[in-house]
Amino acid sequence: MKKLLLLLTVCATVASAAPRIITIGVVAKSQGNPVFQAARVGAQDAAKELSAKHGLDIRIDWRTPNEEDAQKQAEAIEQLVLAGAEGLAVSCSDANKLTDAINRAVDNGVPVATFDSDAPASKRFVTYGVDDHSCGVQTMAELAKVMNGKGVVAILAGNPNAPNLQKRVQGARDEAKKYPGITIRDVYYHKETPQDSAAKVEQVMQANPDITGWAMIGGWPLFTENALKWQPGTVQCVSVDALPAQLAYIRSGHVPVLLAQQCYEWGHRSVELLIEKIVEKKNPPAVKEVSALIPVTKDTVDEFAKNWVKWLPR
Amino acid sequence: MSSPLRSLLKFQESGLLLVILALGLLLTVFSGTVRTPQFERTADGGRQRVFTVNAEGERVPAFVEKNKFLNAQNLAQLAKDTSFTAIMAVGMAVVIIAGGIDLSVGSIYALASVLGAMVLRHYGPEGVNAPVLGVVLGVGTCLGTSLLCGLFNGGLIVALRVHPFIITLGAMAILRGIAFVVTKGQSVGGFPAGLRDFVRLEIGDGLSFVPLAAMVLVTVAGWIFLSRLAAGRRVYAIGGNELAARFSGIRVERVKLGIYLLSGLTAGIAALLSLGYYGAATSGDGSGYELNVIAAAVVGGASLSGGRGSALGVVLGALIIQMISSGIVILGIDQNYSQIIIGTVVIAAVVLDNFNTWLAKRRLTQTR
Numbered sequence: 001m002k003k004l005l006l007l008l009t010v011c012a013t014v015a016s017a018a019p020r021i022i023t024i025g026v027v028a029k030s031q032g033n034p035v036f037q038a039a040r041v042g043a044q045d046a047a048k049e050l051s052a053k054h055g056l057d058i059r060i061d062w063r064t065p066n067e068e069d070a071q072k073q074a075e076a077i078e079q080l081v082l083a084g085a086e087g088l089a090v091s092c093s094d095a096n097k098l099t100d101a102i103n104r105a106v107d108n109g110v111p112v113a114t115f116d117s118d119a120p121a122s123k124r125f126v127t128y129g130v131d132d133h134s135c136g137v138q139t140m141a142e143l144a145k146v147m148n149g150k151g152v153v154a155i156l157a158g159n160p161n162a163p164n165l166q167k168r169v170q171g172a173r174d175e176a177k178k179y180p181g182i183t184i185r186d187v188y189y190h191k192e193t194p195q196d197s198a199a200k201v202e203q204v205m206q207a208n209p210d211i212t213g214w215a216m217i218g219g220w221p222l223f224t225e226n227a228l229k230w231q232p233g234t235v236q237c238v239s240v241d242a243l244p245a246q247l248a249y250i251r252s253g254h255v256p257v258l259l260a261q262q263c264y265e266w267g268h269r270s271v272e273l274l275i276e277k278i279v280e281k282k283n284p285p286a287v288k289e290v291s292a293l294i295p296v297t298k299d300t301v302d303e304f305a306k307n308w309v310k311w312l313p314r
Numbered sequence: 315m316s317s318p319l320r321s322l323l324k325f326q327e328s329g330l331l332l333v334i335l336a337l338g339l340l341l342t343v344f345s346g347t348v349r350t351p352q353f354e355r356t357a358d359g360g361r362q363r364v365f366t367v368n369a370e371g372e373r374v375p376a377f378v379e380k381n382k383f384l385n386a387q388n389l390a391q392l393a394k395d396t397s398f399t400a401i402m403a404v405g406m407a408v409v410i411i412a413g414g415i416d417l418s419v420g421s422i423y424a425l426a427s428v429l430g431a432m433v434l435r436h437y438g439p440e441g442v443n444a445p446v447l448g449v450v451l452g453v454g455t456c457l458g459t460s461l462l463c464g465l466f467n468g469g470l471i472v473a474l475r476v477h478p479f480i481i482t483l484g485a486m487a488i489l490r491g492i493a494f495v496v497t498k499g500q501s502v503g504g505f506p507a508g509l510r511d512f513v514r515l516e517i518g519d520g521l522s523f524v525p526l527a528a529m530v531l532v533t534v535a536g537w538i539f540l541s542r543l544a545a546g547r548r549v550y551a552i553g554g555n556e557l558a559a560r561f562s563g564i565r566v567e568r569v570k571l572g573i574y575l576l577s578g579l580t581a582g583i584a585a586l587l588s589l590g591y592y593g594a595a596t597s598g599d600g601s602g603y604e605l606n607v608i609a610a611a612v613v614g615g616a617s618l619s620g621g622r623g624s625a626l627g628v629v630l631g632a633l634i635i636q637m638i639s640s641g642i643v644i645l646g647i648d649q650n651y652s653q654i655i656i657g658t659v660v661i662a663a664v665v666l667d668n669f670n671t672w673l674a675k676r677r678l679t680q681t682r
Contacts (some may be wrong), residue, residue: 084349097596
């Protein structure tokens, strides 16, 4: 009897000592885009760090469509709420379509943070990411600098339905107006896969050999090895993002500047903000938390590359 | 063997029902429980959190513990998520039974959505204030567009005598291209509240039933058409042997035109529900849905060589695929494995259904 009581006491102690489980659902735009895989690692690392800090068991439930699909994202948000997630981090493929799903989650007591691409009309308590208009401005400004303020520019713009990319395009257009010597040939949209975007660059260059500069507001084609089929320096290119595959273009001289988004931080910071909200009942000082773009050049590329040892999926 | 069980096994879709029951049982047993906030209805019909007082005398939110799979909210969510694919799959089933294929349903869904959305927005919060007229015109535009797209497909297939794969493959690109051009790639939202309020109508504790009701209505209509009307029998006849059907006096071209109209219409109905539920549309909507719809139809027993299939079967097929997809979330399985699991279960479901059909044929032979 005594042994049984002792066993029950031990079991009760173990059960009461088990840390509280908090599940954070993360819904990014697409599985295939490496920037979101870095965000996933960031979220998982934050979960580990904050679990140790608060004595919790924080788990990341990653539910991202294989390809961009706002309806699938809305369904994932609803499913995560029903499955008991206590907080959600979402990168919105279509803000209009996701606003109601986010609002329903919040109405059900689940706080939502957005990262990378916001749903400004929703009840999310915070959004983390670059200022998209400024991102477009900075991309074009860097390009204009390396082109000495003159030439014919093409803008590579990814998914035409993504509101954040639209803002970047607008920023690039606005900045280009400051340089009378720069002409924008067109904005080119494409499916956001490395192969599709690389093919788009090739097609555009064949049809418009007079293009002397590319403003890539996302780095999609540079995730392949042979996207820029010209001699380094003959056509200038500035691109957002600085993933490992893209860094090779800096080293080869094809791309003088990459503007790194802090995609690892998208996941890491979103989870931090959610845990502060859920556990510490703290709201961020402002709804918009802007992360800066980090310029990566030939001088800084090796130092920057070391980050990817930590950021890549393990 | 008891009589109800024997009746169930003779039922054409019994294999699919068994798969659904087995999946449901597995998910119920292995999903565990979830703690969700408790809500109550307010006097004005809204929802509010329920609070209790804890041992320290503090007012704290109340929670209820439920099975993760077997609870009303999750089942309603499952039905809602299934409905969009299932409704399109009924139209696709009719096309496949007749020996055709429609690869453009995802694009019809996108074009009907964005054109309907543009009309709705025009009369919506930021446009002309005529909400009733706006909803009527928006619904008309959405369904009318889908019928026109179906007519375009059917007309070209009949007139040019080209394989439907080619025509609908071309239509898939053309229709999505039109959707992109008219929207300039922008998301279209801001509708009159009427449509959204209707599609999101809830019963009980947050259960959306309109998409489910629409799915049931479309399934019943499909079942009546295929199994109770002469027109439906003609569809099977053409799918079974087009030449024999022609010699037996069936006006094959007219039937073919009709089935693509139906396929377009079901894509339009799904688009309309999506507009109401999600409140926005873009030219990228429905990308890849044609494959989901075809998968649902095939899992549901529709034969790609024509002549076999049923409306109920394809809806059950869509439900199986959605159950697997939701089950992956409920069980917390790493998403990296989701496509492998879905593909495997789709093949397993088809094998089980084929085995069931073989058993039924064998029983029939033995009876004779």
